[in-house]
Amino acid sequence: DSGVTQTPKHLITATGQRVTLRCSPRSGDLSVYWYQQSLDQGLQFLIQYYNGEERAKGNILERFSAQQFPDLHSELNLSSLELGDSALYFCASSPSGLRTDTQYFGPGTRLTVL
């Protein structure tokens, strides 16, 4: 158990819908990262937050957005869902923004878009 929690574990929804994925980082960790794991694209970095501020963006679609709240939990919002958005979404956290930090991954949320 990494100490990173993600809810829900599974999510099944229809095309065009909007969903919210939630991540609670390890106690004391200030940085949160979101990754998407899909069969065709593999594991891809989406976005990073540090202490409530967006730090870096990766291959995140405009239909997707994220935020980190004052209590440091983070949410990833996915809207106008398409079949291709079906994937496993991981959240990771690290103590700070240093490169020498280890990123600890949560168990993931499996999103299925029908």
Add this chain to the structure above:
Amino acid sequence: AQSVTQPDIHITVSEGASLELRCNYSYGATPYLFWYVQSPGQGLQLLLKYFSGDTLVQGIKGFEAEFKRSQSSFNLRKPSVHWSDAAEYFCAVLMEYGNKLVFGAGTILRVKS
């Protein structure tokens, strides 16, 4: 562009046999390298990491990896595989921008008894 290549999609080894999983990276500066393991239905667990110093790195569960700059490689090894090692293994390089991890495609390890 920075990338990570894991040339073997699947590897099958017998229990008790030695294991080597290959990883090649493309990165301009000194790389920060990682191996993660993903068991079915689980998240990613860090096995080991290399930042600098000794090029032979020891990790958890009896794994080790060797950084070879001349070959741009960071291969993962284990002298004797256990059935519980069956999982998918990912090599990754850390980018300076955003501390984002760039992952290889993964290698699925099967262990036969």
